[in-house]
Amino acid sequence: MRVHVLGIGSIGTLLSYHLRLSNPSTPISLLLKSQITSDSFWLDQGHSRRGGELLVLPSPPLTISSLGAFRFNTELLTHPTSPILSLLVTLKCPSILPALQTLSPRLSKDSTIVLLHNGMGVYEKLIKEVFTNEKERPRFILGTTTHGVRAGKEKFQVYHHQPEGTINGGGELVFAVVPSSSSSPSSDSLDQTLTLLTSLKNSLNAEVIPYEEIQPKLLLKLVLNSIINPLTSLLSIPNGSLLLSPTPIGNPTLLPLIHQLATEASLVLQASHPSLFLSDQPSAFGPDALVKKVLELAAATSGNRSSMLQDLDAGRETEIEFINGTLVEMGRERGVETKGHEMVRGLVKAKEGFGRGSAGRV
Structure with missing residues (x-):
């Protein structure tokens, strides 16, 4: 199953990096907003000197994660029409609704959407304004993280704060499946997406917990x-x-x-x-x-x-x-x-x- 990542800011870059590291055979597509961003990404891929390395710096304690040396497919947000089965969304809140409206023809009840962002209320807006038909609605997973990440000096690179004595940044990455009142059984995409997310346990302390927790x-x-x-x-x-x-x-x-x-x-x-x-x-x-x-x-x-x-x-x-x-x-x-x-x-x-x-x- 191909995974699509929408939003390659600091958190999106960190997750894409570790998903690729933990799942080398899983196809991953980065959904990019413009041709300029796509061209910049591929230029960075061709010239990266540190891509793929984990460099632990003594002060401040940071890990550098770069997408540069890894193989990713890229797609423009508005171009392909093939179905999306697993979508990881790490955009800023104001950008999520219009982006998923654009992608909605590619999403169905067989899809799974992971939302990882600041703030609250995005999921409620999505089911009210975009995915209004509950029976045809994708399954949703909500996530939250306490990992400290900031943009690196190079494009598509982040600095991951790593306190002394920790091996996974010292933060947590927690996910929960939003309950569905639909009688449909768990979809293949949901099960496979959960497997991918839990593959980040060793690198990012990822965990799937009950929704109420x-x-x-x-x-x-x-x-x-x-x-x-x-x-x-x-x-x-x-x-x-x-x-x-x-x-x-x-x-x-x-x-x-x-x-x-x-x-x-x-x-x-x-x-x-x-x-x-x-x-x-x-x-x-x-x-x-x-x-x-x-x-x-x-x-x-x-x-x-x-x-x-x-x-x-x-x-x-x-x-x-x-x-x-x-x-x-x-x-x-x-x-x-x-x-x-x-x-x-x-x-x-x-x-x-x-x-x-x-x-x-x-």
Whole structure:
């Protein structure tokens, strides 16, 4: 079965690299948006000097993964018409819906789509606006990762943060099959896709878990992103600037706002997912616990520039609507105020607009 990968940013490159490494005989096609990207990819293939090597650097501890030396097929997003059985989507949230609308004629109930992205709400939009017929709808797998990855110096190359003492980056890569109310049995593409994903266990600590167990992981990542991403992007600072020092004691200027955003998110989740708060022990989704996790993540990724900051700097649409916007909508549906999240969402959207308005000016 051929696997198609849509989105070869940092995460897409990392996954494509390790899928090829773990499954040398599996055909893999990279779906590219333009002929320019395709030409650039093949030029990179012909001139790569480090493709395929794993180079572990002492400081900072990184692994370089490059697509350069591996054999991949490439397809333009709009050209081929052959069916797609297994599709791994690692695009930014705003790009997923239009891309899958383009690909929908090639997808069917025999297909499996893996969604791996920041934010939440993409799957719900897809089944509402693209794959509306449940009986003809592809099967879906949702994923989330805590691996630290950033773009490398060369095209189609990424740096994978590898803390000391770890052999797979120290992060996790978790997937879960979305339950289907359809009576159709598990498809061959679903079974084969799950086998491919679990082949990444040794390299990326990949695991398939029950759907109900992935929800807390998705929600926690949503909350952490809803605080770190907008604050770092609005202030144009790396993650570590949310702290006073490398220890997670918090920037006194930003800490009240961080606590407000965490408190609002916690109240939203109490209303929307009360099972997260049933234990007699303090919940991992309580305000203080969320603030602690935000500061720990900021310390662990202190030199990183958030994806939202990178999007704003590049004049791209951000994922703010799928991160803070999701929390705002969840709160609105349940009568929970989210003034802090509404504020940062509005500010990011405004900054986003300014960036686009200045694009191309001399």
